[in-house]
Amino acid sequence: MKCVGIIGVGAYVPENIVTNFDLAKTVDTNDEWIRSRTGIEERRIASDDMDTTDMAIIAAENALVNAALDASDIDLILVATATPDYAFPSVACLVQEALGMKNIPAMDISVACSGFIYTLVTAKQFIETNTYKNVLVIGSEKFSKIVDWNDRNTCILFGDGAGAVVVSEVSDGKGILSFELGSDGAGAKHLAVCKETNTVTMNGREVYKFAVRQMPESSLNVINKAGLEKAEVDFLIPHQANIRIIDAARQKLGLKKEQVSTTITKHGNTSAASIPLALHSEIQNGRVKDNDIIVMVGFGGGLSWGSVVLRW
Ligand code: ACO
Secondary structure, three states, X not given: OOOEEEEXXXXXXXXXXXXXXXXXXXXXXXXXXXXXXXXXXXEEOOXXXXXXXXXXXXXXHHHHHHHOOOHHXXXXXXXXXXXXXXXXXXXXXXXXXXXXXXXXXXXXXXXXXXXXXXXXXXXXXXHHOOOOOOEEEEEEEEHHHOOOOOOHHHHOXXXXXXXXEEEEEOOOXXXXXXXXXXXXXXXXXXXXXXOOOOOEEEOHXXXXXXXXXXXXXXXXHHHHHOOOOHHHOOEEEEOOOOHHXXXXXXXXXXXOHHHEOOOHHHXXXXXXXXXXXXXXXXXXXXXXOOOOEEEEEEEEOOOEEXXXXXXX
């Protein structure tokens, strides 16, 4: 069986920083509440003229440079997003046109915050079966356009941004060692976009309980499937939704604080972009190193979850 992994990573976050203090001027909240309940200090918010596709394009260009590939080397584009510019055409098709990747297949995959793991695993299937060679996988979200900025329960949580990776065959023993995808539609009502207002509604407590249970369970499942012990895990890149959820998962996996990505402090919850954005940051920080065993785990609307173990 081919080994499939990530050979290039790119990211983009908007320049505009919105702090907790900024939000406290418009809704009844404060920096202390947001920090202690979520870990978030600030988030990036895209300007009106920048949509999900614009951010996806920049992240994709960066990933291609990082992979030392040309746009013409890519033979499939997959975009994870819950906030596409349009119902159709897909963000993926708009990226294809912008980067001049003529005629290759391109599609969006909608699994909310779990979307990046789903697209990564989908890319792996196509490469393993020799269908495609280099797959561009992007997570891009402009959540700010579906947030009710008067609802303090939700507006403090989200941010905008994009992350992209190039997925290809890698050398023996490296790449994705195992994965798990799952969903539970019975929990659909807990996290949704309201039809009437087109804004996010959330039962925070229920999503919290689900995440605290599902993130460590799914992580342990993929560690076992890969034939590894949890002590062999070097680094955890969880979906960045709440520092307390991340910390609960960290403790169940027996990891130290420095073995876990917590970019939520600066980015907030960027949904499908959060894991590739965190990966990009941790590579820059030198915390993801050659041969490391990394667990990536996402959860979100659906309810849904997904995780992978990979050797970097
Ligand atoms: N500032 C100040 N007070 C607030 C705020 C705020 N921004 N928001 C809520 N409160 C108040 C509430 O009104 C409540 O007041 P009350 O006791 O008088 O009723 C009090 O604070 C406590 O509210 P809780 O909901 O109990 O707070 P909790 O500790 O559960 O934290 C939070 C809320 C942060 C939303 C938490 O439940 C959470 O993180 N849940 C998971 C969210 C998540 O992971 N979402 C994923 C989205 S992923 C995707 O697919 C899009």
